Amino acid sequence: MTKRLRDLKGFGPKSEEVLAQVDIHNVDDFFAIDPFELYQHLKETVKGTGLNSLYAIIGARENCHWQTVAKEQKTTFYSAWKTWAWPPTSIRCQMLFRLF
Template identity: 35%
Template sequence: MNEAAKLRNIGPKSSAWLRQVGLRTREDLAEAGPVEAFMRIKRAGFKPTLNLLYSIEGALHDCHWQDVAPERRAELVEAAEAAIAGLPAPRHKPPAGPVRTTVLTADTVAERPASDSD
């Protein structure tokens, strides 16, 4: 986000995440709002913390993220948790089984049964 780099609280990593989810200007960010911006980043596979949510809110109001009122923080967290609850459950694949390596030597090649293609 070109302009986001100039926004208060938005550092290079957050700015890159915002750009990657299509939020390139302050206007884009204001239109989406803090919760939607946070959720876009989360849905994109990044791992944002609640500090990013507060930082976006602070950036939109030109205040430090720690100055966001506790009541507003609670509202943001509640909205984000509701949105997160609506996301599909992550699909975790079981870990792969052990890898077995077979080393072919002259002895093991001689022991293999002959096939029609040999």
């Protein structure tokens, strides 16, 4: 039996509806696209898409809860931020916000 998108950890019927708006209709489609590219498509297409969507995408791919991903990513971003000396802080902020 083929796994449905809603069978992935953290996804449900609403996730299937949202992903269909960016032409992701099955698990094969979902795993074929880069998670950050998928997130960008969602941001451009689906009003209200936020960072939790990115965390949910990564969580579904790694079979873990999106909140676990969020916690780990915040730590990673903070660590990178502290060691990133260039460009200056204002430019770093602009670059990070463009990603999300």
